Each structure stands twice: as structure tokens, then as C-alpha cells.
Amino acid sequence: MIVHVWCILFLIFGARGSHGGNILILIDLPSPSHQLWHYAIAEALIEKGHNVTLLGPFSDKQQKSEMYHPIVIEDVMKELEKSEDLNIEESFMNKNVISIMKTFFDFSCLICSHSYHSKGFHTLLNYPSDFKFDLIIIDMSMSACFYPFIQKFKYPPTIGTTAFLLPPHLSGVFGNELHPSYIPFYHLQFTEDMSFFERVVNYVVTYANYLTETYLKNELEKLARETFPDMNSMQTLERHISLLLCNLNFVVNQPQSVTSNIIPVGGLHIKPSKKLPTDLQTIMDDAKDGVILFCLGTNARSDKLGTGIIQSLLKAFGQLKQTVIWKFESGLENVPKNVVIRQWLPQGSILSHPNTRLFISHGGALSTQEAAYFGIPVIGMPFFIDQRITVNDIVKRKLGLRMDSQSVTTQLVLDNVNEILKNPTYSNNMKEISKRMRDQQNTPLETAVFWSEYAMRHNGTNFLSPRSRDMSFFVASSTDVQLFLLFLLFAFIYLSFLGLKKSVSVVSSISKKKDKLH
Known part of the structure; x- marks a missing residue:
């Protein structure tokens, strides 16, 4: 309690003497990798002289600083493990897209419920309502849990973020036109080159998800009103969020049009490689035949792959x-001599080493962006969410191969690894991507910091929002005009048909009269 009081006093009195602002970052998604993505923003803002308060599940895991004030939403993973009604891993792996959307819905509600009952949440809730935050940065990837803090702190400039590429529902929220004709929905096994019937499925699922997210906000509003009885609607609070920083990088990800209030900053988490720990540095330097990095990110676990799959991988690697x-x-027994096991790895530093030849990955957006930046081809083993479309895109562009975890055999692993290592196409293509990623006027992180400070300087960026943001899809897409014109066309055809039929009838009647006269 004393620590929290000190933080509040420091922010109120200590920060006023500096040129920096007080920035609040709100994250409800319990994903370590996504928190790392946001902490990259926090760290860069701190370096610019701003005080950052971060409310999130793992906020205390980051580097300590006098200007960084973590508030932890505690025991999130324990709460998820206790849930008997929600088997997240099985549902996300399920190929039934309806089941996956339902899991997201239940997952969001569970996360919100836990967050609202956490000590960390109530720590921030107990801040005085007249406390001044100069900017709120809110993760919009999963839910609207923390929207009410916008109203509590008197509507400071607020921007949104998402490390999930650019989810369709967020694209729509900011007035951007959805593109289901060539942007596949996350949980479908499609690429940007879809057949007609695939486009039909993708269209239906994309807009079904959009409607589901609208319903979710209504349900979360009911939950939030138990703590914030006088809150405005979730839609009203969301409309105050004037800008979205999204994890898209059009060199790596599928190019698409975005409105002026959506800023792509994909790859902002990538940093210059740091020196490896001594033991790993020696291993990497001595690997004359090259190194293969196998890492499934922070959410998927290698030790949960199953005994059969693990043994197939070990036999292949050996x-x-x-x-x-x-x-x-x-722990893992009977490991071949050429296989090095670690519970944690400095992924970026290993990928940047000149002896690294291949990255076997889950295909997450952040890991894929790192592989592309350092020019390392990928064998993707996707599990859920955006990993599937990311890996499918890797295969389509010949940046790597796909290997589904459930179909892993020793021979399949060997075939895929040898194809990547012996065919220079994959490595050459990735190196070209790397050149393009590095050839930018500003880094993605510099762009994210610029727009964060821009929002503070100009009291938000609502002036960048297109008119479509306040229109329904029906009007913004001109569907009403298209239907009206279609109606006119059918009316014209129908009237023309009636006129032709009448003319034929008249001509026929005249002809019959003439026949009678003769």
C-alpha cells in the first residue's frame, strides 16, 4: 500500500517538474509476448522523458525504472487454469470457426471478470478521479474491459493498440473498410488468393465476427456497470479512442488499405541484437554447419506437444x-548431442547470429517479423489465431514451409528441414524481405512514439477519423445506394418487359383484325 501511495505522490508532484507527460497503459490480455510488444512502446516513451503507469498481467516482469510504475493484475494464469468451462487450447485448435469465436467470447468475459476482482485493478480504481493522465494507451485486442478508465480520468487523449495484426472488428471500429475479398479471417485456412466460395465463407465469417464483437461489448458493459454504475456506453467510450497503432508491416504482412487514424507499426518490438550469454555465444560460434532455432513463443509450449511428437522431433534433430x-x-531426457535445451532463449539475438540457418516457429506475428527482419527462413507450426494466416502467407511467398503439429513425423521434419537448407530460394527471399524492412524512413517504434506524443500535443486525433467511423456498414459501404440502383435496374427491366409485352399484345391484336378482314 505504501508503494502505491509513493507512486501516486511521485506522479503528482515529481512528474510536474519535467517536460514529460503521465501516460497510462492498460492491458488485459494475458499474453507475455503481447505485453513485451507494449513494453517496447513504454520503454521508448520513458526514454523520451515520460512517466508510464502500466496496468497488466505481467507488468512487474519488465525492467524497473523510476519513471515506470507497474500495477499487476495478479494470478491471471491460475484463474484460467481453474476454469472448468473453458478449455482454451482445445477450442483454439478446433477447426470449427464458430467454436473458436465462442471461445474468444467466453475468454474475454472471464478475463474481464478476473481483472475487475484483482488487487491491481482496484489499485488503479482507487486513484483520485481528478488525477491527471496526459494520455491513455489501451490494448483493444481482446475486450473493452478497461474502457471505463477513460471516463474515470476525465477523457484524456486516448489511443488504442493491437499486436494481433489488424483484427477485422477493430478495422471496422475505426471506420476502415473491411476487405474479406482478399484478407482471410484469422481462423480460416485461406490465403489472399481465395476461390469464389472461399470468399463467400470469408465474407460471412468476417462480418459474423464483427457482430459478435458488438454483442460482446454490450455484455461487458453489463459487467462493468457493477463497478462503474455511472459509466457511459462502451460505444461512447470507444469512440473517444482516436487512433489505433496496429502490428501490421506491409513488407511482411498482406498489404491492405487503412484509414488515416490507423497507423501500422509492425515490428516495433525488434531491437538491435544484444550479446548472447557466454555459453550460448560459444555454442553459436562453434556451430560450423549452422544453427536451427526451435521456439514456439510464449503461449504455446514445446513440452505440451505430446510424447510422440517430441520423440519424432528428437529423432529427426539427431x-x-x-x-x-x-x-x-x-526437463527432457535422451537428448542428442547436437540438440541444446533451454527453458528460455534470447530469440532475437539468436536469429541475428550469422550461423543461424532456420527458425522453426509457431508462426506468431511477432516471431515472424523478427525472422523477416534478420532474414531467416521459417518452418511454421501454427496453433491458433493469426498464426495460421501468417504461416500460409509464408508458404505462398516461399519464405518457408508449414508443418502442422498433429502430422509431425521424423521423416516429415527431415524433409522440411532439408528442403529449406538445400534450396536457397527460401533464404534468398527472406533476405530480400529483410532489406525492405530495414529500408524505412523511421523505425516502427519511432513511428509509434511520434503518434503517441502527437495525440498528447493535440488533445487526441479525432480530426483524422473518416466520416465512415460514424456511419453504419450499410451506409458507409454504399450498400444502400447499390441496392437502390439495383432496384431501379430491376424496375426498368420489369417496366420494359411489361411495355414489350403490351406492344406485342397490341401488334398481335392488330394482326388478328387484319386477318379477319381478309
Whole structure:
């Protein structure tokens, strides 16, 4: 309690003497990698002289600083593990897209409920309502849990973020036209080159998700009103969020049009490689035949793949000349001599090493962006969410291969690894992507910081919002005009048909009269 009081006093009195602002970052999604993405923003803002308060599930795991004030939403993972009604891993792996959307809905409600009952949440709730935040940055990826803090702190400039590429519902929220004709929905096994019937499915699922998210906000509003009885509607609070920083990088991800209030900053988490720990540095330097990095990110775990899959991987790795460095979260026996097991790995630093030849990954957006930046081809093993479309795009552009976890065999692993290592196409294509990513006027992180400070300087960026943001899809897409014109066309055709039929009838009648006269 004393610590929290000190933080409040420091922010109120200590920050006023500096040129920096007080910035509040709100994250409800319990994903370590996504918190790292947001902390990259926080760290850059701190370096510019701003005080940052971050409310999130793992906010205390980051580097300590006098200008960084973490408020932890505690025990999130324990709460998820206790839930008997929600088997997240199985539902996300399920190929039934309706089931996956339902899981997201239930997951969002569970996260919100836990957050509202956490000590960390109430710590921020107990801040005085006249406390001044100069900017709120809110993660919009999962839910609208923390929208009411916008009203509590008197509507400071607010911007949104998402590390999930650009979800369709957020694209629509900011007035951007959806593109289901060539942007596949996350949970479908499509690429941007869809057949007609695939486009039909993609269209229906994309807009079904948009409607589901609208319903979710209504349900979360009911939950939020138990704590914030006088809050405005979620839609009203969301409309105050004037800008979206999204994890798109059009060099790596599928190009698409975005409105002026959506800023792509994909890859902002990528940093210059740091020196490796001594043991790993020696292993990497001595790997004359190259290194293969195997890492499934922070949410999927290698030790949960199953005994059969793990043994198939070990048998395959043992037959390779390369050194395999594998992020494996628990102990593992009978490991081949060329396989190095670590519970944690500095992924970026390993990818940047000149001896790295291949990255076996889950295909998450952040990991894929890192692989592209350092020019390392990928074998993607996708599990859920955006990983599927990311890996499908990797395959389509010949940046790597796909290997589904459930179909892993020793021979399949060997075939895929040898194809990547012996065919220079994949490595050359990734190196070209790397050149393009590095050839930018500003880094993605510099762009994110600029727009964050821009929003503070100009009291938000609502002047960048297109008129479409306040229109229904029916009007913004001109569907009403198209239907009206279609009606006129059918009316014209119908009237022309009636006129022709009448003319034929008249001509026929005249002809019959003439026949009678003769």
C-alpha cells in the first residue's frame, strides 16, 4: 500500500517538474509476448522523458525504472487454469470457426471478470478521479474491459493498440473498410488468393465476427456497470479512442488499405541484437554447419506437444549436422548431442547470429517479423489465431514451409528441414524481405512514439477519423445506394418487359383484325 501511495505522490508532484507527460497503459490480455510488444512502446516513451503507469498481467516482469510504475493484475494464469468451462487450447485448435469465436467470447468475459476482482485493478480504481493522465494507451485486442478508465480520468487523449495484426472488428471500429475479398479471417485456412466460395465463407465469417464483437461489448458493459454504475456506453467510450497503432508491416504482412487514424507499426518490438550469454555465444560460434532455432513463443509450449511428437522431433534433430537450439520449458531426457535445451532463449539475438540457418516457429506475428527482419527462413507450426494466416502467407511467398503439429513425423521434419537448407530460394527471399524492412524512413517504434506524443500535443486525433467511423456498414459501404440502383435496374427491366409485352399484345391484336378482314 505504501508503494502505491509513493507512486501516486511521485506522479503528482515529481512528474510536474519535467517536460514529460503521465501516460497510462492498460492491458488485459494475458499474453507475455503481447505485453513485451507494449513494453517496447513504454520503454521508448520513458526514454523520451515520460512517466508510464502500466496496468497488466505481467507488468512487474519488465525492467524497473523510476519513471515506470507497474500495477499487476495478479494470478491471471491460475484463474484460467481453474476454469472448468473453458478449455482454451482445445477450442483454439478446433477447426470449427464458430467454436473458436465462442471461445474468444467466453475468454474475454472471464478475463474481464478476473481483472475487475484483482488487487491491481482496484489499485488503479482507487486513484483520485481528478488525477491527471496526459494520455491513455489501451490494448483493444481482446475486450473493452478497461474502457471505463477513460471516463474515470476525465477523457484524456486516448489511443488504442493491437499486436494481433489488424483484427477485422477493430478495422471496422475505426471506420476502415473491411476487405474479406482478399484478407482471410484469422481462423480460416485461406490465403489472399481465395476461390469464389472461399470468399463467400470469408465474407460471412468476417462480418459474423464483427457482430459478435458488438454483442460482446454490450455484455461487458453489463459487467462493468457493477463497478462503474455511472459509466457511459462502451460505444461512447470507444469512440473517444482516436487512433489505433496496429502490428501490421506491409513488407511482411498482406498489404491492405487503412484509414488515416490507423497507423501500422509492425515490428516495433525488434531491437538491435544484444550479446548472447557466454555459453550460448560459444555454442553459436562453434556451430560450423549452422544453427536451427526451435521456439514456439510464449503461449504455446514445446513440452505440451505430446510424447510422440517430441520423440519424432528428437529423432529427426539427431540425424542433422546442424546444432538445434530448442526452447523447451521442462526437463527432457535422451537428448542428442547436437540438440541444446533451454527453458528460455534470447530469440532475437539468436536469429541475428550469422550461423543461424532456420527458425522453426509457431508462426506468431511477432516471431515472424523478427525472422523477416534478420532474414531467416521459417518452418511454421501454427496453433491458433493469426498464426495460421501468417504461416500460409509464408508458404505462398516461399519464405518457408508449414508443418502442422498433429502430422509431425521424423521423416516429415527431415524433409522440411532439408528442403529449406538445400534450396536457397527460401533464404534468398527472406533476405530480400529483410532489406525492405530495414529500408524505412523511421523505425516502427519511432513511428509509434511520434503518434503517441502527437495525440498528447493535440488533445487526441479525432480530426483524422473518416466520416465512415460514424456511419453504419450499410451506409458507409454504399450498400444502400447499390441496392437502390439495383432496384431501379430491376424496375426498368420489369417496366420494359411489361411495355414489350403490351406492344406485342397490341401488334398481335392488330394482326388478328387484319386477318379477319381478309
